[in-house]
Amino acid sequence: MNGKENIEEILRSNKPQVKDDPTFLLETQRRMKQVEGIKAEVDRQRSHGRILLIVTLALGIAIGAFATFIGYLCPFNPETSAMAGIIMFLTTWKQYFLILLAALSVSLAFLLSRSRNARSLTFCIAVTVITSLLTISCNNNTTDGATKVDATKWDKEPDSHFASQRIIPLETGQDFLMGDIKNITTYNDTYFILDSRNVIFRFDQDGRFLSKIARQGRGHGEYSDASIIDVFGDEVYVLSTYEKRILTYSFDGEFHKEISLDEWYFDMAVEDSYILLFSNGSNNSFKNYVKITPNGEILDSWDDFSKNTSFTLGGKFLNKQGSSIFYFKPFDYRIFEYDGNGSKQIAEFNFTNNERYDKSDMEDIVEFNDMVRNTEYVRKFNSAAKVGDKLVVTYSMYLNEYGIKDFIIIDDLKAGKCYNYCLQEQGLCSTPFPGYGYYLCDKALITYTTASGFIMANGEKMDKETLSQISPEGNPVLMRFEFSN
């Protein structure tokens, strides 16, 4: 007998004998009964889970269909709908939400630490840390010290805020006839004006023509489109939005250099060591504000406004005053100041419960009042800056049959009073409006109108000497209002 057969024989002949145990089956049945209860409960929970899942899916589909239907009936406009208010509210109070979330996470982490659930505890600690970091980062653009401006009062004597008024008819000539004005900037008592044909004109403080830059074209040192101009040192900077570049020239039009950009930018402010650019994209891939070196290298970029709504163009988004640049979002009613190192919110405007607009000689005063007081009418900020001790904002409202009306807010921080009035209805320093654009430069409000429009509105009041300088077919007329100290 070999080894294999031997071991097989041993195994087969030594099969274990199981003793008959009557309690075995009874105990098994007892266990089965216990399990049946659990099994029934599990089956019931599964069944409920399935029903709940089906109901949730059906409800989700129904809500989605309903939302689509509502969206079809009432198209969503983020800038005017109630959603804009909600978004603004959430944006304004996000720090407090995050602090609340951090507090909840800490509480949860504390509770879980007692139950020793290590994974959940780790998760809560991570949430707490992330939330804290977010909260801290949200405070980078601080709102500390921001003025809460109550812009609900109307001022009856706006002229007191201005030290002087100047009418500047721009010199007209065969070689320097202007189209519509696109942009005005001032530098050392000189006016630089970009017109609709993309020519840049330079006038002295009395409106006398000095030089022009007309480099439209596709060649070296030429631009086919100019959106915004700014001046620093002895250079004129021309931003060409759609060509994604900035070109610089001497005051006489000699080309200096070109700076390539990565995106479409719609406004530009040039300072000594940097250029601040503004883009209106709601695209999350780039920021609204980008700071670059004079060579085009990006130094910094940030957003101060919700990305949910895009900017509506029209207006001067970056306003230089002194060494600061002031910026805003047209429908956001907040003003930020950038000092070269960082930005902070300096003011927030409140228009709710506007008082009645009391202008006795106005027709339909009641209806106009109701419209002006109605907060659902959107106020669109056009320019804003802090001028000395005054915070100045120009904005417009579309008031049905009254059309677009321009308003100005002057918040006298020294006196602690805020003034708000309608430019077209009250005029400014005895000058009937309208102007066609509002620029806050050199501690002054600069606006302009066409020569013929100016004669029509002011002809009877103007002295003959001034009138003689203005030709109805000539260049536009600037109006400069110096703010009082």
Add this chain to the structure above:
Amino acid sequence: MTRERFIDLVRTEQEPLRRFLLGLCSGNASLADDLAQDALVRAYVASGSFLGLSRFRTWLFRIAYNCFIDNCRKAAPDTVSSESFEAQSVLSDDSTDDAFRYQQLYQALDRISDKERAVIVLHYFEDHDIKDISSIMQIPSGTVKYLLSIGRNHLKEHLSL
């Protein structure tokens, strides 16, 4: 499957099942019965999924084998062996006491690996063929043959044959 129907089926299968587990547990009868009851309860809960594609016994043994594996994973590595019999004598034909008679065999079974033991027990104690063992342990037939061969060799060494 109703409880009554299940109990009827189990009534005939309980003895082989307990013997199988007794062999796997190297003679620890209380652990073997506990595992057998656990396996039967699991089988009852899962009885809805028994499609009759294999024999009821094969299906039941597969569950029992999984219960045994789970128990081995949960228990300390030497739980079973510590409760095994300590035998000194050589296998003898004139042994009259059953417990003593199996002592050496259980001791040797305890010293081989779980898989080898399972294959040996199924083949020699329960007379299952290679295909059945393959199905119960869910391993290929070739592996079963290999385990059977080395299991036998190991047993021979431990039994000093």
